[in-house]
Amino acid sequence: MSGSLVISLFLFLLATGLPIAVSMGLPSALYLIMANIPPSQLIQRMVTSLNSFPMLAVPLFILAAGLMNSSGITERLFEFAKLLVGRMKGGLAQVNIVASLIFSGISGAALADVGGLGNIEIEAMDKQNYPKTHSAAITAASAVIGPIFPPSIPLIIYGAAAETSSMRLLIAGIFPAVIIAMALMVQVGFRARKYNYPRGVEKKYSVSEILTIVKRGLPSMLMPLIMMVGMLSGWFSPTEVAAIAVTYALILSFAYKEMSFRSFFKTCLSTLQSTASVLFIVASAAIFAWVLTVEQLPQQASALMLSISDNPVVLLILANMILLLAGMFLESTAAIMVLTPILLPPLMIAGVNPVHFGLVMVFNLMIGMITPPVGMSVYMLSPIVGLPVGKVFKAVLPFLASLLVALVILTYIPQISLWLPNLIFA
Amino acid sequence: MNTTLKKIARGYEAVAVLFLLLLFFSVMIQIIMRNVFHAGSIKLEELARFSLVSLVFLMIPTLTLRKQHIIVDIVLLYLPQKIKRWVSVVTQALVLFFGLYVLWAVATIMQFNWNVRTPALAMPNVVFYIPITLGIVAMVVFSFAGMIASLLNKEVLL
Numbered sequence: 144m145s146g147s148l149v150i151s152l153f154l155f156l157l158a159t160g161l162p163i164a165v166s167m168g169l170p171s172a173l174y175l176i177m178a179n180i181p182p183s184q185l186i187q188r189m190v191t192s193l194n195s196f197p198m199l200a201v202p203l204f205i206l207a208a209g210l211m212n213s214s215g216i217t218e219r220l221f222e223f224a225k226l227l228v229g230r231m232k233g234g235l236a237q238v239n240i241v242a243s244l245i246f247s248g249i250s251g252a253a254l255a256d257v258g259g260l261g262n263i264e265i266e267a268m269d270k271q272n273y274p275k276t277h278s279a280a281i282t283a284a285s286a287v288i289g290p291i292f293p294p295s296i297p298l299i300i301y302g303a304a305a306e307t308s309s310m311r312l313l314i315a316g317i318f319p320a321v322i323i324a325m326a327l328m329v330q331v332g333f334r335a336r337k338y339n340y341p342r343g344v345e346k347k348y349s350v351s352e353i354l355t356i357v358k359r360g361l362p363s364m365l366m367p368l369i370m371m372v373g374m375l376s377g378w379f380s381p382t383e384v385a386a387i388a389v390t391y392a393l394i395l396s397f398a399y400k401e402m403s404f405r406s407f408f409k410t411c412l413s414t415l416q417s418t419a420s421v422l423f424i425v426a427s428a429a430i431f432a433w434v435l436t437v438e439q440l441p442q443q444a445s446a447l448m449l450s451i452s453d454n455p456v457v458l459l460i461l462a463n464m465i466l467l468l469a470g471m472f473l474e475s476t477a478a479i480m481v482l483t484p485i486l487l488p489p490l491m492i493a494g495v496n497p498v499h500f501g502l503v504m505v506f507n508l509m510i511g512m513i514t515p516p517v518g519m520s521v522y523m524l525s526p527i528v529g530l531p532v533g534k535v536f537k538a539v540l541p542f543l544a545s546l547l548v549a550l551v552i553l554t555y556i557p558q559i560s561l562w563l564p565n566l567i568f569a
Numbered sequence: 570m571n572t573t574l575k576k577i578a579r580g581y582e583a584v585a586v587l588f589l590l591l592l593f594f595s596v597m598i599q600i601i602m603r604n605v606f607h608a609g610s611i612k613l614e615e616l617a618r619f620s621l622v623s624l625v626f627l628m629i630p631t632l633t634l635r636k637q638h639i640i641v642d643i644v645l646l647y648l649p650q651k652i653k654r655w656v657s658v659v660t661q662a663l664v665l666f667f668g669l670y671v672l673w674a675v676a677t678i679m680q681f682n683w684n685v686r687t688p689a690l691a692m693p694n695v696v697f698y699i700p701i702t703l704g705i706v707a708m709v710v711f712s713f714a715g716m717i718a719s720l721l722n723k724e725v726l727l
Contacts, residue, residue: 160645163638182677206589386593419624423638
């Protein structure tokens with residue numbers, strides 16, 4: 144059984160609707176049987192991939208975001224973002240982006256952004272008569288920021304796959320997330336004029352109103368700050384920061400008196416579901432990637448890419464094209480685990496920094512979350528806005544322009560990602 | 570049968586929640602010990618890692634029963650209902666086969682290495698692999714139930 148047959152079988156099983164983890168595990172199991180390799184190899188690889196300290200951050204970050212959501216933080220964040228940019232023309236569309244940026248400092252997943260903030264953002268935009276397609280499109284596009292700004296579950300998984308420091312990766316995400324938010328805000332600014340979007344807030348805020356909103360929002364806003372300071376100071380590892388975030392979220396939840404034992408248990412269960420569905424893929428991808436390595440597929444891909452060019456600019460164009468295409472069809476965790484060992488070695492030979500490439504990879508795959516046919520953010524948003532999936536996909540398309548501009552900037556100016564981690568870890 | 574499956578899934582979820590809390594407290598105590606008492610513990614780190622592995626495998630059967638695994642359903646969406654049913658039978662059978670293979674893999678490890686101990690907690694493999702085995706056994710049972718239900722055109726849902 145050759146490596147290409149393993150990949151073909153994986154893609155076929157994927158298309159039949161088999162769980163992604165099993166779609167990876169089953170061809171690997173068949174390979175082991177046919178190659179007469181002991182089956183213990185499979186379970187050992189699966190367990191070892193999970194039995195790692197950085198991976199502990201995954202459930203903890205998901206739990207922290209879940210607890211913050213249950214404590215009514217999303218409304219407070221939305222009000223705070225409204226205070227910052229609500230007075231602009233097309234204010235609520237801008238608020239949507241700023242709120243996503245702030246929320247991304249709490250949650251590490253794009254879908255958590257859509258699920259957490261989506262309802263509030265779309266309801267508020269509905270009230271101001273924004274076309275539903277526009278509000279859905281802006282919400283989906285801004286959710287892309289979530290996994291770029293720390294904490295980020297895809298970046299932690301990339302760190303494990305690329306054997307790169309997850310701390311460096313998380314810190315490297317700060318400026319790129321701001322660049323993406325700025326690119327989206329510029330496009331929304333143009334659209335606000337073209338479609339005559341209303342101001343988010345007509346009247347000026349009084350001092351007492353400002354103080355009330357800041358007071359309400361500040362405790363939640365402190366969460367990203369605590370995480371940033373914890374990581375930037377070097378006091379805590381990403382896993383430890385995640386545990387501190389959970390502690391802080393628990394304190395806030397009880398302080399806001401919006402957490403009962405029942406809702407806590409419910410949050411724990413949804414954390415477990417998200418964690419298990421992502422990490423089961425990571426575990427299966429570990430044996431799948433091993434099979435591809437035994438079959439020397441990464442070496443072949445590396446040789447092929449380097450035969451085209453050894454210029455990092457050309458290789459990055461190629462990598463971006465592959466990743467954008469993969470993001471359209473593959474779930475991000477699976478794509479990271481399979482493509483990292485294939486794409487990273489030739490890029491590193493060409494001089495691309497693995498931290499920089501991690502950011503580029505995750506951003507590409509997040510764009511895939513809003514593109515057909517498997518744009519999961521759009522599938523999640525469609526019932527919220529009450530529009531068919533196809534209409535939401537069509538509405539999101541214009542925002543790909545600003546996201547692709549941001550992608551080009553981040554790909555070809557690595558200093559945006561690398562400056563801060565290099566400064567801290569110099 | 571549905572009630573039994575439901576009870577099993579709830580039991581697994583409850584144990585997984587305990588592992589999640591154990592993971593959280595292990596990391597928190599580790600932070601306190603390292604920063605306050607200047608004495609980090611590799612035992613706590615290993616306990617947290619063991620909890621992570623255990624909670625993931627204990628939740629896999631629940632994901633199987635509730636059809637919460639991440640899938641790509643773009644092709645399925647366009648299939649007629651009758652074919653969808655048969656695809657569901659086949660996919661459940663494939664999950665079952667994969668589960669059986671994983672159990673075989675666990676058995677081969679236990680055959681020779683059941684007494685190999687983890688470095689910090691000195692936990693023998695036979696203990697370390699209990700949650701993993703329980704998770705995969707339940708996945709096999711749930712996928713078998715799902716396969717039968719699809720064959721009978723019924724739904725196994727919680």
